Ligand SMILES: Nc1ncnc2c1ncn2[C@@H]1O[C@H](COP(=O)(O)OP(=O)(O)OP(=O)(O)O)[C@@H](O)[C@H]1O
């Protein structure tokens with residue numbers, strides 16, 4: 001048995017043990033954890049796509065999701081319709097926003113040192129969140145939708161069922177992305193650009209167009225996610241920052257180019273957060289769970305002599 | 309077919325190619341010269357990988373100077389780079405498929421071309437599903453040649469194709485190149501001057517970024533300077 005299989009078995013065993021313990025001791029932690037994990041994984045997947053192919057850490061990732069949520073909010077309120085009716089148009093708008101952001105900013109930093117790229121996307125994040133602040137003020141926004149409050153009671157525990165939609169969303173996104181990358185010519189070309197842009201250009205692939213499409217497609221995914229986010233969460237201009245950091249944490253944990261593992265990493269983060277949050281008075285500590293995890297990952301990798 | 313007029317190019321402040329002029333018709337042409345003469349630099353300038361500082365590159369009557377690399381490739385110039393430039397995490401057959409997928413005149417019947425490439429290099433068919441990065445160096449060289457052929461090029465440029473190949477395969481490779489020149493024009497750089505003079509019609513000798521010699525392969529093979537400098541006699 002090779003070490004990969006051993007590692008996989010160890011992970012499965014650990015997950016099984018944790019599941020049984022939680023199921024007996026704190027079943028709601030498991031439910032809330034899985035629901036959170038769905039949201040985290042769905043947000044992290046487009047970031048992993050950009051990192052794997054364009055090799056840019058997009059620090060404006062969460063902000064772009066919040067921007068889409070505001071767009072859906074504004075249109076849905078103005079027209080008095082359900083936000084899901086606005087989801088596809090928002091995704092289309094975000095596709096264009098993504099293409100423009102790439103063309104106007106990122107493209108010029110593709111060959112630049114990583115620090116320059118980080119400063120650039122950090123700047124974009126500030127521009128987006130402060131732009132929202134100026135236009136929409138810092139007042140929190142929330143839609144009240146009756147279908148999101150549906151709940152289920154099993155025995156003496158009761159929980160919301162709507163949040164499972166994020167789990168479904170993450171799975172659909174993973175399957176869709178995997179199909180695109182493995183089965184379509186455009187997807188294979190995107191992978192080729194990711195591993196060797198010079199080789200890709202030699203076989204006639206337009207490298208910058210590929211980067212732009214990947215960036216725009218990720219922005220469109222964030223457009224869809226923003227709409228889902230809006231149906232359940234309340235919006236404020238800086239709500240995206242935490243999602244940028246958590247997405248980065250998950251991508252780093254999973255390793256670049258490893259999309260399915262992001263789901264596992266998200267599960268670990270979601271359950272750990274729900275677990276900490278389940279103790280009275282510990283609610284605000286959940287926000288540092290990902291810090292602890294990312295430190296553990298970096299330590300683990302440096303002991304094995306691997307880089308991020 | 310390909311005309312290079314007074315091409316000057318280099319890196320940063322360093323000039324490598326000076327006012328270089330050469331011409332390739334429907335034939336097979338060798339490009340020889342010592343290490344660092346600028347052979348790879350010249351090829352990369354044709355492909356738009358390095359910028360041409362001045363001068364013109366004309367392919368089939370069209371000025372392609374300054375075109376981005378993917379546009380040059382789509383016009384019918386395929387390159388087997390010295391460093392191979394494969395996609396290591398993709399499978400052998402995916403590498404081959406991508407050789408044709410973005411070339412307008414090659415993408416439609418790429419599966420037929422694939423069979424032709426497989427019959428040239430049976431090992432590629434055997435290893436079709438293997439990640440390209442796990443192939444041996446020589447196998448990767450074959451894959452790089454196969455990927456370039458997938459593009460059905462009008463002009464095939466090979467930068468040191470025999471590097472890392474066993475002598476019997478080198479021999480076979482030059483036979484293939486010799487047969488191929490009936491269909492496509494070939495430009496090949498080689499350290500292996502003796503073998504390649506067998507396969508080409510004509511050769512250029514590049515020294516210090518300038519064409520030092522330009523003659524038929526027979527004449528080059530008997531030239532005292534070539535004999536001494538490149539054939540080690
Ligand atoms: N990226 C680069 N930056 C600076 N100088 C370079 C670069 N690439 C090549 N050179 C220089 O340009 C000169 C020509 O290099 P080139 O690779 O074209 O030679 P070559 O004829 O292909 O040699 P070889 O037979 O070793 O492949 C060399 O002196 C080399 O050091």
Ligand SMILES: [Mg+2]
Pocket residue numbers: 347348349390467
């Ligand atoms: Mg060279």
